[in-house]
Amino acid sequence: MATQTMPVLVLQPSSGWFRLNLGEVWDYRELLYFLMWRDIKVRYKQTALGAVWAVLQPTLTMLVFSIFFGRLAKVPSDGIPYPIFAFAALLPWQLFAFALTESSNSLVASQNLITKVYFPRLVVPMAATFAALVDFAVAFVVLLILMLFYGIHPTAAIVFLPFFLLLALATALSAGLWLSALNVKYRDVRYTIPFLTQFWLFATPVAYPSSLIPKPWRALFGLNPMAGVVEGFRWALLGKSNGTGPLLLVSIAAVLVLLITGLRYFRKMEASFADIV
Amino acid sequence: MSALAFRVNQLSKLYSLGRRGPYKTLRESLNDTVTRCFRRSNSKTRDADLPENIWALKDVSFDILQGEVVGIIGRNGAGKSTLLKILSRITEPTQGSVEVYGRVGSLLEVGTGFHPELTGRENIYLNGAILGMKRTEINRRFDEIVAFAETEKFLDTPVKHYSSGMYMRLAFAVAAHLEPEILLVDEVLSVGDAAFQNKCLGKMGDVARSGRTVLFVSHSMASIATLCTSAILMRDGAVAHQGRPEACIDQYLAGINESKGQTDLREGKECRRGSGDARIVAARLTDTYGVPSDRFECQGELVIEMEIEGVAQIPSFLSTIAIRTRTGITVLHLPSPPDLSWSSINTSGAATVRCRIPQCGLYPGSYVVSLWIGKNAHQELDWVPDALTFSMEQGALTSYGFDMSWRHGLYLCENSWSSARCGSEPDVEWPTMAGDFVH
Numbered sequence: 001m002a003t004q005t006m007p008v009l010v011l012q013p014s015s016g017w018f019r020l021n022l023g024e025v026w027d028y029r030e031l032l033y034f035l036m037w038r039d040i041k042v043r044y045k046q047t048a049l050g051a052v053w054a055v056l057q058p059t060l061t062m063l064v065f066s067i068f069f070g071r072l073a074k075v076p077s078d079g080i081p082y083p084i085f086a087f088a089a090l091l092p093w094q095l096f097a098f099a100l101t102e103s104s105n106s107l108v109a110s111q112n113l114i115t116k117v118y119f120p121r122l123v124v125p126m127a128a129t130f131a132a133l134v135d136f137a138v139a140f141v142v143l144l145i146l147m148l149f150y151g152i153h154p155t156a157a158i159v160f161l162p163f164f165l166l167l168a169l170a171t172a173l174s175a176g177l178w179l180s181a182l183n184v185k186y187r188d189v190r191y192t193i194p195f196l197t198q199f200w201l202f203a204t205p206v207a208y209p210s211s212l213i214p215k216p217w218r219a220l221f222g223l224n225p226m227a228g229v230v231e232g233f234r235w236a237l238l239g240k241s242n243g244t245g246p247l248l249l250v251s252i253a254a255v256l257v258l259l260i261t262g263l264r265y266f267r268k269m270e271a272s273f274a275d276i277v
Numbered sequence: 278m279s280a281l282a283f284r285v286n287q288l289s290k291l292y293s294l295g296r297r298g299p300y301k302t303l304r305e306s307l308n309d310t311v312t313r314c315f316r317r318s319n320s321k322t323r324d325a326d327l328p329e330n331i332w333a334l335k336d337v338s339f340d341i342l343q344g345e346v347v348g349i350i351g352r353n354g355a356g357k358s359t360l361l362k363i364l365s366r367i368t369e370p371t372q373g374s375v376e377v378y379g380r381v382g383s384l385l386e387v388g389t390g391f392h393p394e395l396t397g398r399e400n401i402y403l404n405g406a407i408l409g410m411k412r413t414e415i416n417r418r419f420d421e422i423v424a425f426a427e428t429e430k431f432l433d434t435p436v437k438h439y440s441s442g443m444y445m446r447l448a449f450a451v452a453a454h455l456e457p458e459i460l461l462v463d464e465v466l467s468v469g470d471a472a473f474q475n476k477c478l479g480k481m482g483d484v485a486r487s488g489r490t491v492l493f494v495s496h497s498m499a500s501i502a503t504l505c506t507s508a509i510l511m512r513d514g515a516v517a518h519q520g521r522p523e524a525c526i527d528q529y530l531a532g533i534n535e536s537k538g539q540t541d542l543r544e545g546k547e548c549r550r551g552s553g554d555a556r557i558v559a560a561r562l563t564d565t566y567g568v569p570s571d572r573f574e575c576q577g578e579l580v581i582e583m584e585i586e587g588v589a590q591i592p593s594f595l596s597t598i599a600i601r602t603r604t605g606i607t608v609l610h611l612p613s614p615p616d617l618s619w620s621s622i623n624t625s626g627a628a629t630v631r632c633r634i635p636q637c638g639l640y641p642g643s644y645v646v647s648l649w650i651g652k653n654a655h656q657e658l659d660w661v662p663d664a665l666t667f668s669m670e671q672g673a674l675t676s677y678g679f680d681m682s683w684r685h686g687l688y689l690c691e692n693s694w695s696s697a698r699c700g701s702e703p704d705v706e707w708p709t710m711a712g713d714f715v716h
Contacts, residue, residue, distance in 0.1 A: 007284070007376035013369055034406040038392055038399075045394045116389045117407055118366035271369040274362065275292065 014271050021267075024120045031119055035127035039102070040134050054138035058094050062087045069207045078209045078240050081150050087143050088237050089206040089230045091136065092168040096226055097197045099132035099169065103176025104193050107184050111277050121270045122263075125180045129173045136165075143237070155239035164232035170255050171225040177262035181269040184277045205230055210247065222250030225258070281378050282459050282490040283341040283364065288373035290334040290359050290514075333359040335514045336373070341492070343378070343458075346485040348501035348522055349494045350529050351511035357494045358463060360511070361385060364492065365461050379490070382409055382457030388448030393437035397428055397447055400436055404451045418454045425480075426450035446473060453480045459490040478504070498526050499605035526603045527643050530666045538562040538571035542661055551659040555587040555594065557648055558627065560664050571667040575681065575689065579637040581665075583648055586627045594658065596650045598632055603643045608687050609634075638689035639669045640681050 025032070044050045062083055069075040070082030077085035106128035107114065107121065114121065147154070183189035204226040205212075213221050221227050228251025234240065334356045341347055349357045362368045364375060365383030390407040391400050401422055405415040415422075423429055426447040428439075436444055462481070478500060485491055485504055495501055501508060501522050508525035510518040518528050539561035561569045565578040573579050581598055593615075600609040611632060630650075646665040650658045671681050681689075 007378050008380070009366075009377040010374055011363060011366060011370065011377065012374035013371060030412055031406045031409075034403050038395065038403055041399070042392060042394045112386075113390050113407060115367065116386045117383065117409075119407070119409070274368040 021120070025122050025126070028119050028123050032123045032127050032130075035123065036131045039127060039131035043131075043134075051138060054135040055142055057135075058087065058090045058139045059142060061090055061094070065090070065207050075208045076212070078211060078234075080152075080234075080238055080240060084143075084146055084150055084152060084238065085209075085234070086207060087146055088234050089204075091139055091143055092164065092229050092233050093201065093204060093206050093226065094139065095132050095136040095165075096168050096172045096229070097201070098135060099129040099172035100175050100179070100197060101193055102128040102132060103173065104179035104183055105190060106176070107180040107273065108187070108190070108277060114277055115274050121273055122177075122266065125176045125266075126173065129169060129176055132172070133169075147237075152238060154237055157236045157239055159236075161233070161236040164229055164236055167225065167232065167252065167255060168229045170259055171229060174255060174259035174262040177266045178258075181266045181273075184269065184273050200224070200226065203227075219246035219250050222247035223254050225251040225255040227251060228254075279342045279344055281340055281376070282343045282345065283339075283378070283492075284376040285337055285339050285341075285364075286374050286376070288334055288337040288360075288363065288370050288375060289332060290356075290363060290368070291330055291371040292333050292359075293330045332514050334363070334370075337514070337516055338373075339509060339516055339519055341490065343490050344488050346491045346504055346506045347493065348505035348508040348525070349492060349511060350496070350498070350501060350508060350525060351517075352532075355511040356514040357511050358385075359514075361461050361463050361492065361494055377459070379458030381459045381461065382455045383461040383463075384408070384452045384455065385461070385463040387445060387452055391436060391444070391448060394435055396435055397426075397432045397439070400447065401451055404448065408452060408455050409457070410455060414456075422450045422454050425453060425476075442473070449473075449477055453477070453484075457489075459492070460484060461492045463494045464496065497605060498529075498603050502526060502604040523603075527668075530603050530643055530645060530663075538569040538665065538667060540665055542664060549659070549661055551651070551657040553659060555585055555591050555650060555658045557583050557650060557659050557661055557664070558586045559584040560646075560648055560661070562646070562665055562667050571665075572670060573637060573639075573667060574670050575641060576636050576638060579634045581632045581634075581646060581648075583630050583650075584627050585630060585650060585659075591652060591658070594650055594652055595654065596630055596632075596648070599647045599649070600639070600644050601647070602687065603645065606687065608639060608644070636691065637669070638691075640685075640687055640689065641669050641671045643668045 044053055047053065049056070065086040066083045070077065070086070075082075103125035106124045110124050113119075113124075179189050179193065203224050205221075210218060210221060210227060210231055228248045232248060337356070337360065349360065351357050359368075361383070362385070363370050364377075365381060365385065367383075367385075388404065390404055392403065395403065401419065402412070402415055406412070423432065426443075426449075428443055428447050431439065431443065436447070439447070481491075481493070481500075481504055485506075491504075493501070493505060505522045507520060508522040509516055510525040510529050512532065517532075518525050539559070541559055542556075543558045560581070560583040562571060562573075563569050563580045563582060564573065565580075567580075583596070595615065596613040598609075598611045599607050600611075601607040611634075613630070613632070644667055645663050646667070647660070647662045648664045649660045652658060
């Protein structure tokens, strides 16, 4: 008799231990890529304006902010022309808001996949998050044109931009992990997301500078990781900000906590996704 | 002895049927948590006994060897699909374990993840990736997939413009080129037209012959019988029988009708059709002496009787009886003469219709009887598929030493043989059936 080899895999009820198994996500990187690619390809299909939407969304928001907050409410902008000041913050904000919304709904939207095929479920919210990068790239070009128009040159700090971009994605993904897993069980989440992003926008210094916050409270403000991201973007692109330093460190810590707990919750719920979605 | 592919060990799966739906709202969940706090008992053990919870699988254990092609059969709700879902890692078992020896690919649905806005070409890549194929693998097999699907011309058309046939062909083509060591397939071959179904079955046959392990859920006894090397019969979440496909199919069909050659059809039966103005309320099989039975001898008399209610309003009607093998081949289709006269009408207004086959030549094996009545060929009154099952035995018939197996034939009809020397009149005639065999 042939000696029985070890099983490749043992399927049993998960023991509740915290196993991340990120190596498996790496094995499925091609699926991640294809799901991202699908989301991007399909996004502006059958729209009259197509990819122009990626330009219009941040530009129109910037115009509205400039008129109401910049012109009428006279919100200070750290000495930067208000449109640039707002756009540099809207760039990561819209990336975040879009990625958060998409990833939160991603599992429920992929119901047909989840109940019919196995793959690490993490791939789904990850793909939804990363697919938001394309709109970001388009809007980034708009920002560069705007900066050229206002005669503002990026400083050497721009090399740190990828780091802040990563931080924005990590924030969106970790919140997305929590919300997408919760959404599978409680469809209430879907209706909460529009409010959540709206409140989150007010808690983030997009329309106003964080210098408006009294100094002792500023670091605490960093508990909202997007505050760190937005101030980081302004610093890296425009060279001026009050946000870096303690605020940023608090933001990084907050993201790490949110990401690790999010992964953990997601992994714990993963086993039952196919049964309750 | 070959190596194991799966070792399934005391596998159980509990599903909780929510009171209102598959998922709870946040408020309900909070409510439950609060109530549970106050109850303060070990609710975990009690939960399983609540009527809202059902064991879709209970203590299922079996081994599957590499290279086996295993058919899984059973009624709806017997746990077949749950089993496949656990084996393909879509859901976790509640108890027990499965040891898997090899790379598993599952095909629980064709076209999973197809996106209507994407073109055929794009969907091949997307669907391939979802099924676990690498991009290089898809590139390598791309032309084969397209040729199999016969959709070359429409590769760059969004699949939302495809006809449903084209869509299914493309979807199956991708799946058919999946090459895992172990393949799990759930009732997916029942799509498309007959020609395409044959093509799919052929492909499944190739996969089976290539030495890969296949687990295959189907309601088509014909495909189970032709494709599988062994089978598992599931009943109420447990394994009722594991062994040769024929044995499992026999048990499965016998399970449909537990009664010996007679059945009460007053209660609804699955898949029943027709207006119901007149209904078949009972059916039975009897031998020459009118004794109900479910075992008959080849060349013996077989009588099929059905009791019909509600005939008072219907002046005349038609009936047909179909007898098919367990593998789904209809051997006999017996239409009644255009206007049936009643053999008897009893006090309750029910009538009995009797169909007599004096020398039933069905070969030994299991058979299924379906009954139909209608006002005419187009107005259906009642149709009862799989109403009765029975088995034929070789019995006294010798057949001159030949093995009367369904491998050789299905029906023995009256015939006569003669032999003659060349150029002369036939000198001897050998009638075979009437004289020799039946007494």
